[in-house]
Amino acid sequence: MEFRVGQGYDVHQIREGLPMWLCGVQVPSDRGFVAHSDGDVAIHALCDALLGALALGDIGHLFPDTSDEFKGIDSKILLGRVMEKVRGLGWSVANADITIALQAPKIAWLVPAMRECLAGVMGVDAGAVSVKATTTERLGFVGRGEGCEVWAVVMLQK
Numbered sequence: 001m002e003f004r005v006g007q008g009y010d011v012h013q014i015r016e017g018l019p020m021w022l023c024g025v026q027v028p029s030d031r032g033f034v035a036h037s038d039g040d041v042a043i044h045a046l047c048d049a050l051l052g053a054l055a056l057g058d059i060g061h062l063f064p065d066t067s068d069e070f071k072g073i074d075s076k077i078l079l080g081r082v083m084e085k086v087r088g089l090g091w092s093v094a095n096a097d098i099t100i101a102l103q104a105p106k107i108a109w110l111v112p113a114m115r116e117c118l119a120g121v122m123g124v125d126a127g128a129v130s131v132k133a134t135t136t137e138r139l140g141f142v143g144r145g146e147g148c149e150v151w152a153v154v155m156l157q158k
């Protein structure tokens with residue numbers, strides 16, 4: 001059996017009056033992410049991890065933010081397209097592990113729904129998808145509530 005590891009990282013700015021999407025789930029909040037797409041910073045990091053594992057570039061290269069095709073797009077669609085590439089090359093996801101750094105609101109209660117959602121799009125068991133949420137103890141741009149930072153790691157197998 002062959003294995004590949006990929007890691008992804010993304011940051012989005014937070015602003016009043018925008019929707020907040022994380023791992024395909026809308027977080028109840030009066031503030032959300034500034035983005036060309038729906039701003040799902042967690043899915044973007046996950047896509048970059050999947051692409052990174054296969055040295056296929058990055059999400060910005062695949063889905064340019066200058067293209068009207070991707071304006072406001074549901075990031076689950078982007079993840080689905082990345083998964084088509086992964087599967088097309090004969091790979092499947094062994095597991096994924098995502099860490100979300102967000103000061104507020106609290107999102108731990110949404111983690112089960114987030115795992116189910118990502119697992120559904122990736123075609124794997126929810127047991128293979130980990131989502132972890134942390135604050136930064138009010139330090140830095142995350143701690144000041146200016147942005148959200150996400151790291152993702154995936155392992156692929158074939």
Ligand code: MG
Nearest residue numbers: 010011041044
């Ligand atoms: Mg992004």
